[in-house]
Amino acid sequence: MTTTATAEALINLLNSRLKKHIVQSSVELGDAVVRINRDGMLDFFSVLKTESEFRFDFLVNVTAVDWMDAHPERFEVVYHLMSVPLRWRLRVKIEVPEQKPEVDSLCGLWNSANFMEREAWDMLGITFKGHPDVRRILMYDEFVGHPLRKDYPVQAKQPRVRLLNPEVRNTAVDMQRPALVKINQRQGSSAR
Numbered sequence: 001m002t003t004t005a006t007a008e009a010l011i012n013l014l015n016s017r018l019k020k021h022i023v024q025s026s027v028e029l030g031d032a033v034v035r036i037n038r039d040g041m042l043d044f045f046s047v048l049k050t051e052s053e054f055r056f057d058f059l060v061n062v063t064a065v066d067w068m069d070a071h072p073e074r075f076e077v078v079y080h081l082m083s084v085p086l087r088w089r090l091r092v093k094i095e096v097p098e099q100k101p102e103v104d105s106l107c108g109l110w111n112s113a114n115f116m117e118r119e120a121w122d123m124l125g126i127t128f129k130g131h132p133d134v135r136r137i138l139m140y141d142e143f144v145g146h147p148l149r150k151d152y153p154v155q156a157k158q159p160r161v162r163l164l165n166p167e168v169r170n171t172a173v174d175m176q177r178p179a180l181v182k183i184n185q186r187q188g189s190s191a192r
Contacts, residue, residue: 062116
C-alpha cells in the first residue's frame with residue numbers, strides 16, 4: 001500500500017467509527033487529517049488510544065496556530081499522533097475561539113502531552129482543562145503575555161527580573177583559571 005492509500009484507509013475507518021466527532025477529513029501530504037469538535041474530544045482521543053483497531057500509542061506533538069482574522073475561529077490546536085504497530089500517522093485539528101481559548105488536556109492519555117500543552121499555553125495562551133501543572137515552560141514567570149500571538153507587540157518591554165547572583169565586577173582581573181595541564185611529563189622527573 002502507498003502512503004496515500006494507507007491514509008485513505010485510516011480516514012475511512014475513522015469516518016465509519018467516529019463520524020459523530022469529525023467535522024472534516026482529508027489526506028494532506030500523505031497524512032490523514034481530521035478536524036473534530038471540541039465537545040467530546042476526550043472520547044475521540046480515548047478511542048484512538050485504547051481501541052485495538054487504532055492503537056495510537058505515540059503523541060508526537062501538540063501545537064497551535066494563531067489564524068488572527070484568516071479563519072472564523074482565531075486559534076487551532078493541532079495534534080500529531082502515530083500508531084507505531086500499524087504505521088499510521090494522524091493529524092487532528094480543533095478550532096478554538098479567541099474569547100475562551102481552551103480545550104481538554106490529554107495528559108491522562110499520553111504523558112508526553114504535559115510539556116507540549118504547557119508550551120502551547122506559554123506561547124499562545126491556550127488553556128488545557130485538567131492539566132496537572134499549568135505554568136510557564138519557555139518564558140520566565142514574570143513574562144507578560146504570550147509571544148507567539150500575532151497581536152503581541154513586537155517592541156513590548158517586559159518586566160526586569162532581579163538576578164539571583166548579581167555580578168559586582170566583570171573584568172578579566174577577577175577570572176580564576178586552574179593551572180594548565182602538562183602533557184608527556186613523568187611524575188617526579190625534572191623538565192629539560
